[in-house]
Amino acid sequence: MQAFEYAAPKNLAEALVLLEQKGANARIMSGGTDLIVQVRENRRDLELIVDGKKIPELMELSYDSSEGLTLGASVPCYRFYENEQIEKLYPGLVDAASLIGGTAIQNRASFGGNLCNSSPAADSIPALVAHSAVCFIAGSNGTRKVPVEDFCTGPGKNVLEPNELLVSFLIPPPAKNFGAHYLRFIPRNEMDIAVVGCGASLELDDDKKTVKHARISLGAVAPTTLLVGEAAAELEGKQIDNGLIEKAAAVAKAAARPISDMRGTKEYRVHLSGVLTRRALQKSLERAKEV
């Protein structure tokens, strides 16, 4: 493997100084399940790896009923699918966390790392978007907030400046009668990359039939994860049933603009976008009614 330095700063300020010094030649590492492999395969040149796991803000996992969930960028997946409260309040996140790689990967990989890696097929991103997560970014010039759907700008590219790092996600507390789901299609049962992924969430009125608010997000069908606002608009203010779900799925399907690659053709991915949107909405509805 190419030579690089390794630093494990104990606080945010130290990490920001390192990023300021090394700029684009430094990279924050959480679980390292993407980064170490990329460096080993010479897909990325680096002078410094900055381990995020000793920085308290990057490892924070806490819930507040008014603010919501603070999920540190380096918190490994297993920490939140083993958390009953999170399982109940943020089911879409748990769906995604429990299908990224296998057990050993989930014990290291984080949602923050998955987002910063900015793969179009990332499993965590549509789930975070469905739950309206916002990124908290720190840099030597100050802090800023960016909604997850606006974070990635292309495959492997995102809004982070070389002197900035992703600190955490803030995910609002779920409203009353809220349900969410993430699912993907892969040709195997486990350990694969999404051909298409879909995250959805629904908030129902007190009648548990009228859709107050919806979010539908598709992965692996565009250079970045899509938030399909027009599919959600198809649902909002209307009484939900299978017919309405079919209509929203058709709109989501029309929004997909995938490429053909080794994992699937363009036509197959377009078809899957409709199928997965329907299934994600059906499960979200089931969960919204359960609460």
Add this chain to the structure above:
Amino acid sequence: MAAKIQVTANINGEEVEFLCEPRQSLLEVLRDELKLTGSKEGCNNGNCGACSVILDGVLVNSCVVLGGEVDGCKVETIEGVMGPEGLHPLQQAFLENAALQCGICTPGFIMASKALLEKKPKATEADIRLWCAGNLCRCTGYDKIVRAIIDAEAKLEVNK
């Protein structure tokens, strides 16, 4: 070349100090520096699980952990599995059930299933198959491995 990092870690119950290059993975440190060659290099990219070890109580692929990261941590490898009375019930069950042919995946499977049974002593067959999805075996077809883990689970339950 980057300066070497000094690391102190508890490896299989023993305090061990070593120097490593920042670019060395935990797997490379275990095999090349500490001569613990039980953990195997398969894919070297986190897919096959042949390098599975238990790091601070959780199962990881040691090929995608840096050696420098384990300072102050506890690492359990296949070399630490056998107890003073002999083979661990999982090791015995793998032998009795012929759960290995070439043996390259075996240390990884034993570490993975050990981590599972410590966490979930009554794991079902479905739990075992899902948990071990990150461990690949190209010889056995998996069934004998799953039978061995179920067998070891029963033995561990009796020994309690």
